[in-house]
Structures are given as C-alpha cells and as structure tokens.
Amino acid sequence: MLAGKPTRWAITALAVLGLALVAMPAAFQMFDRAPKGARMIADFRPYMTVARLSGYQTELRQIDAAVKEGGTSVAAQLSRSSSSFATRFPDFAQFERQWSAIYPDMSGMLTTIRRNVGNYEAVAALPSFTLFPWFFVIPGVIVLALLGLGIMRRARWRSVRWALVALGLALVLAPAVFQMFSRAPKGGRMMTAFKTIETSGRVARIQGYFGEIAAGQGAVALELIPALRRSGESAAEISTDYPGLTTFDAQWVHILNDMTPMIGAMSDNVANYQAVAALPPFALFPWFFVLPGLLVGGVAAGGGLRRLRRARDESSSDVLSSSTEGVI
Amino acid sequence: MTNRSLPRLGVGLAALVALALAAVPASAGQLKGTFGISAGSYFRMIYPAAAKSKSKYFSNPYSTDADKTYTLVTGGTDGGLRTGVLQPAPTPAFDAKGNSLAGRIIRPTSFTGIDFGLVTLGTAPSISVSAGRLSGQLVGFTAQWNKLSFKQGSSDVSGTYNAKTHAYVLTWTSVISGGPFNGFTGYWHLQGKFVS
Numbered sequence: 001m002l003a004g005k006p007t008r009w010a011i012t013a014l015a016v017l018g019l020a021l022v023a024m025p026a027a028f029q030m031f032d033r034a035p036k037g038a039r040m041i042a043d044f045r046p047y048m049t050v051a052r053l054s055g056y057q058t059e060l061r062q063i064d065a066a067v068k069e070g071g072t073s074v075a076a077q078l079s080r081s082s083s084s085f086a087t088r089f090p091d092f093a094q095f096e097r098q099w100s101a102i103y104p105d106m107s108g109m110l111t112t113i114r115r116n117v118g119n120y121e122a123v124a125a126l127p128s129f130t131l132f133p134w135f136f137v138i139p140g141v142i143v144l145a146l147l148g149l150g151i152m153r154r155a156r157w158r159s160v161r162w163a164l165v166a167l168g169l170a171l172v173l174a175p176a177v178f179q180m181f182s183r184a185p186k187g188g189r190m191m192t193a194f195k196t197i198e199t200s201g202r203v204a205r206i207q208g209y210f211g212e213i214a215a216g217q218g219a220v221a222l223e224l225i226p227a228l229r230r231s232g233e234s235a236a237e238i239s240t241d242y243p244g245l246t247t248f249d250a251q252w253v254h255i256l257n258d259m260t261p262m263i264g265a266m267s268d269n270v271a272n273y274q275a276v277a278a279l280p281p282f283a284l285f286p287w288f289f290v291l292p293g294l295l296v297g298g299v300a301a302g303g304g305l306r307r308l309r310r311a312r313d314e315s316s317s318d319v320l321s322s323s324t325e326g327v328i
Numbered sequence: 329m330t331n332r333s334l335p336r337l338g339v340g341l342a343a344l345v346a347l348a349l350a351a352v353p354a355s356a357g358q359l360k361g362t363f364g365i366s367a368g369s370y371f372r373m374i375y376p377a378a379a380k381s382k383s384k385y386f387s388n389p390y391s392t393d394a395d396k397t398y399t400l401v402t403g404g405t406d407g408g409l410r411t412g413v414l415q416p417a418p419t420p421a422f423d424a425k426g427n428s429l430a431g432r433i434i435r436p437t438s439f440t441g442i443d444f445g446l447v448t449l450g451t452a453p454s455i456s457v458s459a460g461r462l463s464g465q466l467v468g469f470t471a472q473w474n475k476l477s478f479k480q481g482s483s484d485v486s487g488t489y490n491a492k493t494h495a496y497v498l499t500w501t502s503v504i505s506g507g508p509f510n511g512f513t514g515y516w517h518l519q520g521k522f523v524s
Contacts, residue, residue, distance in 0.1 A: 091389070203510070204376055204511065207375075207376070207508070207509065207510075207511070207512070208375065210508070211375070211386050211387065214387075214388075214389065214440040214441075215387045215389055215396075217389070217440070217441065218387075218388075218389020218390060218396075218440070218441075219389065221389075221441070222389055222390070252441055253425045253426070253441055253442060256426070256440065256441060256442055256474060257425070257426050257474065257475070260474050260476065260508045261476070261508070263508040264476070264506070264507040264508040264510075267506070267507065267508060267510040268506050268507065268510070
C-alpha cells in the first residue's frame with residue numbers, strides 16, 4: 001500500500017528525474033540530430049534492399065566484363081599489340097587503368113552495404129527518429145506535472161504515486177515493446193559499418209569514379225564499337241563476339257538511371273549520418289528508457305514508506321497505550 | 329521672377345531631369361526579350377577539389393566539341409533564354425530514359441549519354457545593360473537531366489553587349505548543392521544576339 005503523504009527526498013528525486021528527462025534531448029541535441037536521422041533512414045530506404053544492391057553488383061560486373069573484354073579480345077582484334085591499342089584508344093586505356101582501382105573499391109562498398117540490409121531494416125522498424133526527443137520530454141513533463149499536483153493537493157498524493165509507478169513501468173517496458181534491445185544494437189552496427197562510407201571524402205571519390213566510368217563508356221560506345229564495325233564486323237557479330245562490351249553499352253543508360261540517385265542519396269546524407277553518429281551509441285538507447293523508468297517507479301513506490309511505517313508504528317503504539325491505559 | 333526668366337528656368341529643369349534619368353542606368357537598360365543562343369555557347373562542369381580528379385573539368389564523351397570538357401549548346405524552340413518571363417519544363421519533363429524534354433531554351437543535348445535541357449523556374453531572369461556591360465540575375469536557371477533538376481542559376485551574371493549588332497556574351501558560374509553532383513561547379517557561357 002502506498003503512503004498518503006510525499007517525503008522530501010522523494011519529491012526532490014522525482015523533480016530531478018523529471019527535469020533530467022526533459023533536458024536530456026536538448027543536452028544530446030536530439031531535436032536537431034534525430035530528424036536528420038529520420039531523413040537518412042527515409043533516403044536510404046529505396047537502396048537498402050537486397051534486390052537493389054544485387055542490381056548494382058550486377059552492373060559493376062557488367063562493366064568489369066566489358067573492360068576485360070576490351071583489354072583482351074577487342075584489343076587483339078583491333079591492334080597488333082597492347083601498346084599500339086593503348087596508343088590508338090587512349091581514353092579506353094586510361095579507363096582500364098582507373099577501373100582496376102574503381103572495381104574493388106565500389107564492390108567492397110556495396111558488399112558492406114548489403115551486409116547491413118538487416119541492420120538497416122531493424123533501425124527502420126523502430127519508431128521514427130523524429131519522435132525520439134519526445135519520448136523523453138513527454139514522460140519528464142508528466143513526472144513534473146504529477147509531482148506538482150501531488151505537492152499542491154497532498155490528499156491526492158497516493159493516486160499521484162500510483163500514476164508515477166505506472167509511468168515508470170511504461171518507460172521500463174517501452175524498449176521491450178519496440179524491440180529496442182535487439183534493434184538498437186543492429187543500428188549501432190550499421191552506423192559503424194557506414195563510418196567509412198558516409199564521408200564527404202568517400203562521396204567525392206565516388207563522384208570522381210562516376211566521371212571516369214562515363215568517360216570509359218564513351219570510349220566503348222564511340223570508339224571501340226565503331227572501330228570494330230570499321231574492321232568489318234556487323235552489329236550482330238559484335239554482339240555475339242563481344243557480349244561484355246555490347247551489354248555495357250546497351251545497359252549504360254539503365255546504369256546511369258540506377259547509380260546517379262544512389263550517389264545523390266549518399267552525398268545528401270553525409271551531414272545526416274554525422275548528426276546521428278554524434279548521438280549516444282545506439283546500444284545504450286533502451287537503457288535511456290529503462291533506467292529512468294526504474295528510478296521514477298522506484299522512487300514513487302519507495303518514497304513515503306518510512307512515513308507509512310512511522311504512521312503505522314504511531315497508530316499501533318496509540319492502540320497499545322490506550323489499551324494499556326484501559327487495563328490500568 | 330520676370331517673364332523672360334521663365335523659359336530659362338524650364339530649360340534648366342529639363343536638363344536636370346535628363347541628367348537624373350541618365351544617372352539611373354539599371355532601369356533604363358533593362359533588356360527584355362530573348363538572348364538567342366548560338367554557336368560558341370557552352371557549358372563546363374568543374375570537379376570539386378575533394379574529388380581529386382586528374383582533370384579539372386568533367387569530360388562529356390558525347391560532346392560534339394573536340395575538347396570533351398566543353399558541352400556545346402544551341403538555341404531551342406524559343407531561340408534562347410527569355411528575360412521577364414519563365415520558360416518552365418513541359419509535362420512530362422523527361423522521357424522513360426531520363427532524357428530532358430525541355431527544349432525551349434536549348435535543344436536537349438547529350439551529357440554522358442542522357443540529354444539535358446534547360447528551364448527557368450521561380451524567378452524570371454532579368455538582365456540590364458550599362459555602357460556595354462551586362463549584369464543581372466538568372467536565379468531560376470535550372471538544368472534537367474536523368475530525371476533530376478540542378479539549380480544552375482546565379483544572382484550575379486555578367487557579360488558584354490553591343491547595342492549596334494545586338495551581339496552579347498553572358499557568363500556565370502554556379503555551384504551545385506546537393507544530389508549526385510554536389511560540390512561541382514557549372515560554368516556557363518552563352519552568346520548570340522539579343523532580340524527584344
């Protein structure tokens with residue numbers, strides 16, 4: 001049974017907890033950072049699927065097949081030696097050199113992103129990041145409001161304490177309800193994996209790759225394929241003899257349609273990623289609910305127990321003394 | 329004041345008014361009409377420093393110029409860029425492959441295999457001339473490519489204008505903010521004849 005009057009230490013502790021909950025989002029700049037996190041999650045959504053990422057990997061393999069074919073069978077067809085081929089087709093030769101660095105870098109990046117699809121889905125399934133600051137502010141305001149009510153109307157303190165205990169219980173249960181204990185650490189793993197991807201330097205490097213791949217495709221479409229045609233091969237023969245080259249050429253617009261918005265999403269979310277990374281580690285997030293919940297509920301339940309015991313002791317001693325008096 | 333001094337005063341006031349009007353060249357020199365886009369007009373895209381590209385300029389293999397870092401543009405169905413009015417995008421703005429269908433300012437031109445077009449959105453362009461020098465704003469100037477729009481306008485365009493031949497040259501730069509070309513700078517050089 002909860003006692004009917006507030007103790008001073010309980011009032012102080014609940015006031016501190018309420019204020020801490022209200023102040024926490026401001027202290028961690030959540031009002032600014034959390035909406036950026038929400039934007040990042042939303043912007044990544046179209047790309048964070050196994051199907052889409054597999055598509056990108058297929059496109060990289062198509063480009064790789066074209067580059068390899070260009071440097072071997074096409075070069076053999078069009079020139080007597082590799083050096084004369086490079087002299088005759090300098091743009092392709094330059095792209096071939098650049099591709100040897102682009103391919104492993106882009107493939108590695110896509111592999112990392114693909115490995116984190118499950119982690120992304122876990123974070124995306126959490127309530128919107130935009131709401132996160134309010135998950136602290138609203139309980140904090142409720143604690144302070146109930147406390148104020150309890151102080152002003154001491155007769156209602158017992159009801160107020162029950163409400164505070166219920167609020168504390170809700171805070172303790174919230175992470176379990178939202179599956180935060182499993183989802184938040186996955187979000188943390190995604191953030192760690194993207195640490196080397198969502199940087200302005202990495203994005204600029206990919207922008208550079210984009211220009212190099214575009215120039216390489218131009219060399220294939222406007223130099224190599226026309227040269228093969230001039231060497232006497234028909235379009236059908238080129239398609240049969242050089243499937244890598246023709247696939248890259250045929251797929252180019254699709255590759256541009258596909259890759260350009262992904263680069264845009266990566267570029268647009270560098271600042272959003274940095275904002276989310278500056279928040280406390282994801283794995284701690286459930287405890288930001290559980291610990292205040294335990295404290296609010298515990299203080300509300302415990303505050304006044306001594307007074308209750310004292311009241312009981314006093315009333316029992318009164319009964320004892322009155323009965324003794326009667327005997328005497 | 330005598331009757332003889334009144335005409336002198338009138339001449340003096342007229343001279344003052346003429347001087348005052350001459351001192352306001354911006355309003356007097358507004359060029360409202362079409363800046364025709366002719367041969368010699370081009371666009372270049374400059375890599376951001378962070379891209380660490382070997383070339384300063386983005387190379388467009390589909391450019392018709394010998395130097396592929398220059399993408400040449402020619403006037404569209406309106407002949408060029410109009411001041412005082414907007415030249416918005418058609419509906420739809422793109423075909424299925426992402427080629428821009430905006431053909432009023434320039435004829436859509438291939439950039440890496442996909443056509444880009446130009447439109448003016450929001451604020452209508454305004455250009456004025458003073459002593460053969462052009463100045464003004466093209467803040468609504470927008471390039472459309474691959475189902476994306478890139479603000480390429482400027483509040484500070486400059487150039488030259490020959491009042492006799494109506495030949496003009498307009499140049500400006502515009503840094504792309506956001507999207508796949510974030511940090512790139514567009515350099516625009518338009519030339520041709522102005523028609524009011």
